[in-house]
Amino acid sequence: MQLLKVHRTFPKLKQLITRRYAQALQREQDEYTDQPIYPPILDMTSKGKKKRERERTRENIKNINTVEEKQIALNMPRYYGWECVMLTEDSVPYNAMPMVQHYTRTHFKPVDSLPDVYQDSSSMADTVVQEIKSAIEDCIVIENEGIQRKITTVLNKNAEAQRENAQARNIVKQINRIITNNLSDKVSHILSSQVDYDPRHEAFWFVGGVDIPPKVFFGRRKKGWPKEAALEPVNRPVQYLGIPLLTLRNHLPLKPVIPYSECENPEFKVAQFSTLPKSVGYSADFRHGTNIPGFWPGDFDEFGLISYHGRGHMLARPESFGTEDNLEALHCQAMKTSFGWLLAQANYQGFTTYNDLTYPLVTQTVITNGNLISFYVYQLNTISMHNDDLDNPKHNICMGTKPMNLYDTIENGKVKGLNDDVLKMLVQFYLNAPEEREHDMKPYLGKEEQFVADIEDDNKRSWLESTYKHLMSNRPKHKLLPETYLWERIYKIEHNTRFFEAKRRPFELGTNPFIRRLDDHLPPYIPKALRPYPRCRKKFETTYYPKV
Amino acid sequence: MSTRWYPIYQKGNPQLRVFLPNFWMKLVRPYEKQQPNIVHFHCSMEMTKYDIKNYLEKIYNVPVVDVRTKIALGKFKKEIVKGYITKDEDVKVAYVTLPKTHKFEFPNIFEEKKSSEDDAKALEETKKTFKKFLEKNKDRTDVPSWFSI
Secondary structure, eight states: HHHHHOOOHHHHHHHHHHTTOOOOOOOGGGGSSOOOOOOOOOOOOOHHHHHHHHHEEEEEEEHOOOOOHHHHHHHTTTOOOOOEEEETTTTTOOOOOHHHHHHHHHHEOOOOOGGGGGGGGHHHHHHHHHHHHHHHHHHHHHHIIIIOOOOOOTTTTHHHHHHHHHHHHHHHHHHHHHHHHTTTOOOOOHHEEEEEOOOOOEEEEESSSOOHHHHHHHHHTTTTHHHHHTTOOOOOOEEEEEOOSEEESSSOOOOOSGGGGGGOGGGOOOOOOOSGGGGGGOOOEOOOOOOOEOOOOOOOOOEEEEEEOOOOGGTTTTTGGHHHHHHHHHHHHHOOOOOOOOHHHHHHHHSEEEEEESSSSEEEEESSSSSSSEEEEEEEEEOBGGGGTTTOOOEEEEEEEEEEEEOOEEEEEEEEEOOOOHHHHHHHHHOOOOOOOOOOOOSSSOOOSSGGGGOHHHHHHHHHHHHHHHHTOOOOOOOOOOOOOOHHIIIIIIIIOTTTSSOSSSSHHHHOOOEEETTTSOOOOOOGGSOOOOTTOOOOOOOOOOOO | OOOOOOOOOSSSSSSOOOOOOOEEEEOOOSSSSOOOTTEEEEEOOOOOOOHHHHHIIIIIIIOOOOOEEEEEEOOOOEOOOTOOOEOOOOEEEEEEEOOTOOOOOOOOSSSOOOOHHHHHHHHHHHHHHHHHHHHHHOOOOOOTTTTTO
């Protein structure tokens, strides 16, 4: 090393010197064992190699220390983002249940009352309901008749739906205020919980066991893959987007509704839905996968208790869908929102779509328009549903009620027929206390470094922080996206009429610009004036992309 | 009523009397695997979603839940002799969703292929002829096959 510092040619010189006094290494005595030991036999077919490669990637992501780096690692293979199937909270096509169930691996159980774990809080809820009843009636009357709010609507969504959601948002805010005020001195977890208004809920995962898009199939055939290989399944990236009206979260997770071992029950198995999502009315979009449960990593209150969602989109559904499908649409909305929120929370605990949960997470979802209320309890048991994990026995469970009326009518400034049972159920959701778990909550995160903020190195920390936030923002690229123009498709790709021209475009060079890796770019240039003195040869800034 | 341009009335027979409607729908086989309650159609470019729904409901009594449409780009083809590029007409494609209790399977319009028994028989026949040919030319290996009476 000393010589190296003197001049950089020394290591090369060292190679030229012959090693005259060197001799063969002496054999170790215990080289032989009683039983012959062989290295493991590996599948050396291309399929086997690819499978090992995927396993290595998953293992690498698992070994990353911080939450943010894991999220960047999920997005590493695509510079322009994944072509995600977009699942939004407020658009449910006809007969959506089979697809939503397969994509979230959820067994749905219709119930009339809350599950057994809520029995303990029953008597307390009764007293609370009697205390808050008049306040709730007042707030419903005032929000419906006493106040005229100016609601601004956007043009790209149904105006009526937006108005109903805005109305529901106001009522939910009031109801939440009344219940939390009443409960804050009765139960300890309410005071320590945080309330979010219109938070940003996003979740990203991969779904296996689905047909490959024709684009992929024909692309592979064009490259000369045999037909069977071209039909090899691919994971479909899925992105959920939703904005609840209001959420409550705490630093402790809720108790599981059913025991964790129960989730492997074959009764909960959901039917496979392999048809292309496009064929039933879902769209796909290029974007970086984001997992955001309404707060940034490192927040203290990282487990959800309750989320309220609007049901305005039901007004935008055509009449021909029928009431039965409308009910299913509500269930679908509940499954999507609950799964999406819990998945994002699980990601902040260090699990990803590649590294499955080791314990269950629970959330409570309320879908309401200010009068009609439906309650859902969702237990997340598994988040791994990619192609290599298709025989995963675990399933998620969602229990939900039908929509019920909170009150009958409002007459002469009075609420008629306030439904105590419905209000009681809502109070019971608030009374369901989160609990400290005995197991390790973050097994896949580092001991010292769990978030980027814990990293000591200033450069690395700030670089990772800004890269993470930039990816999660999904801001459009500064430069135009690569595009094959129609004239090129006609005169260059489909019909080779311009064979004499120089081949410079990606399709002529046989590359696909959309399969570019995230780190496949030149890092920012350091101008000479800014380089550390004296004579630094480093021209480009360091990047800290996770190695996966 | 039709907006087609028909030839101007001329005296004499035969006369063009059939007035064809603007609206037509053609059932097509889906390219990819579909849900059993989704049916694909090609239809005339002027038809809207509502027209498609009414067409199926009023004329054929088919219950329609939802209609999605798109306009598919026509294929580009090369003119064989002159070599310039031509384009086929665009088509409007309608994806019609039936109630989930309904199932539709695209019918097999063309008759089935000949049975494998016939194929085997034909193959056997060919083999026999070829063997006969070999037998005939056994003694004249250097002579081309066309050189015979």
